Amino acid sequence: xxxxxxxxxxxxxxxxxxxxxxxxxxxxxxxxxxxxxxxxxxxxxxxxxxxxxxxxxxxxxxxxxxxxxxxxxxxxxxxxxxxxxxxxxxxxxxxxxxxxxxxxxxxxxxxxxxxxxxxxxxxxxxxxxxxxxxxxxx
Amino acid sequence: xxxxxxxxxxxxxxxxxxxxxxxxxxxxxxxxxxxxxxxxxxxxxxxxxxxxxxxxxxxxxx
Numbered sequence: 001x002x003x004x005x006x007x008x009x010x011x012x013x014x015x016x017x018x019x020x021x022x023x024x025x026x027x028x029x030x031x032x033x034x035x036x037x038x039x040x041x042x043x044x045x046x047x048x049x050x051x052x053x054x055x056x057x058x059x060x061x062x063x064x065x066x067x068x069x070x071x072x073x074x075x076x077x078x079x080x081x082x083x084x085x086x087x088x089x090x091x092x093x094x095x096x097x098x099x100x101x102x103x104x105x106x107x108x109x110x111x112x113x114x115x116x117x118x119x120x121x122x123x124x125x126x127x128x129x130x131x132x133x134x135x136x137x138x
Numbered sequence: 139x140x141x142x143x144x145x146x147x148x149x150x151x152x153x154x155x156x157x158x159x160x161x162x163x164x165x166x167x168x169x170x171x172x173x174x175x176x177x178x179x180x181x182x183x184x185x186x187x188x189x190x191x192x193x194x195x196x197x198x199x200x
Binding site: 007008009010011012013014017018022024034035036037043050052053055056071072106107108 | 141143144145146157162173174175178185186187188189190192193194195196197198199
């Protein structure tokens with residue numbers, strides 16, 4: 001198994017260009033699938049997803065367990081939890097994750113400690129604007 | 139497939155806080171809308187990549 005290399009994504013932040021470790025992800029349920037992007041975020045506990053994706057995936061929030069997600073300054077935002085399948089760009093493996101869907105989330109997907117970091121080793125090489133992933137085997 | 143990783147080449151201020159659909163290689167903007175549902179109804183390309191565009195006038199701690 002080889003490391004797979006990715007480029008950091010360039011995005012504007014004020015007058016500056018910032019570079020973020022972003023990778024393509026496919027979210028799916030038995031009802032639908034959708035391709036988007038996710039930020040690799042070791043400061044995030046779980047897989048967090050903008051709640052608008054839930055509707056597209058046929059998930060009904062009212063039937064889901066709920067959990068509060070805390071940010072850097074707020075007291076917490078209610079989210080709902082649903083099991084979905086997640087595939088990372090460049091890999092064939094499909095992971096089942098208990099994703100937290102967060103209404104009003106400004107980003108698309110955050111790939112956090114549980115699920116993502118449990119399954120992948122990550123090598124960040126910021127100065128080279130690249131990072132690499134390999135599946136964790138143990 | 140080589141993919142574009144510089145969104146500043148295809149997105150601008152007008153797209154901030156909106157949902158956009160990009161071509162599979164992320165080099166072309168296909169369409170944009172206020173909601174993901176509205177956007178997906180309009181896009182026929184099954185390989186499209188969807189995303190919400192961050193505002194550029196603030197920094198983030200994810």
